[in-house]
Amino acid sequence: MTAKNLTQQESFDIKAKRIRMILSDVDGVLTDGTIAIDHQGNESKRFSTADGYGIRLWFQAGYSFGLITGRRSECVLHRAKDLGINMVRLGTFAKREAVEEIANEQHLSLEQIAYIGDDLPDLPAIEAVGLGVTVPDAPEELKNAADYITKRCGGYGAVRDLINILLTLNNSVFVLK
Template sequence: MTTPLADIRLLLLDVDGVLTDGSITYTDTGEQIKTFNAKDGLGIRLLMDAGINVGIVTARVSGALRHRCDNLGLTLIFDGIRDKAKALDSISADTQISVEHIAFMGDDLIDLPAMKKAGFAFTVADAPNEVQGLADMITDLPGGKGAVRQVCEAILKAKGLWETAVSRFLS
C-alpha cells in the first residue's frame, strides 16, 4: 500500500539521472563534472525549510555532488551505495523515520529495490519502463531538468504547505 504524500517525512534522492540528466563528464585529469538544476535545488530547500528531511543515496562517489550538497545544506549523504534498499533501512533506523514515511526517487534498475521498499516511489519521465512500472508517481520532466522540483512541489502541496512556501517570496 502506498503511503499518501502528506505523510512523507523524508525524501531520498538518487543522483545520476534524477538530480542530473545522467551525463557524466570527465576532464583530462579524471575529475567528474556534473550539472545540477537550480530549480531542483530550490525545491529541495523549500522542503527542508518546511521541516521535511531530504537525503541522497547514490552508487557513485563524486566531489561535485559533495559541493552541491554543501551548497544546499544536505547532510544525509550516502554515496558509494550499491544496496540502496539496505541503506533505506539503515537511514530509517538512524533518523527514527519509519520506511513507510520515506519516499525514494530513482531512475534506473539499481533503484528498484529501494523504490519497492519505500513508502512512496518517484521516478523521472525518461526512466526505463521497468522503473516507471514500479513508481507511484512519474514526473512530467526528465532527470536533471526540474523533475525533483516537481516532486518537492507535490509533497508540499499534499501537506498543505505550498502556499506558505510561495508566500515568503511575495512579501
C-alpha cells in the first residue's frame, strides 16, 4: 500500500505506534491555563489526577514523559516529582529546540516523539515531531497542524486522552500494578 492510499486513520495509527516519548507543555495542557496568585505572589496550579494516573500507566508500559514549559513555576517541579517525571525544562520558550535537544539526549528520533501543546509557542514543536497533538480550545493554526486534537480540554484529562489512545494502539496493559 502506498502512502497515498492510506486512510487518515491508518496513517495516524502508523505515526502513533512509533511513539516512545511524550513531551508536554504545562499551562493549558496539564492545567486549564489559569494561574492562581495569592497576595504574597505565590503561584499555584490545579492538575488533573486522571492525567497523573495516565502518566503512571505510560511509565509502567516502559515509555518516557517530559515537560517543557515557558514559565518558571515551583509548583510544576512539585507535580513532576509526585509523578516521577525527571525530564523537566522550565523557562523554555524555544520548544522545538528543546524537543530536539531531548530527542538527542534520549537517543530517539523525532518520529518517536509526541508533543502536546495548546498555544502558538507550541506550534513549531507540534510540526516537528512524529505525532503533534493539541487541545480542543487551541488556536486554529495548532488544530490545523496537529495529527490529533484531544477530546478533553487542558487540565481535564487531555493528556490522559492521548495516553489512552497510544496505550490502546500498542496493546499495553491498562492496570497500574
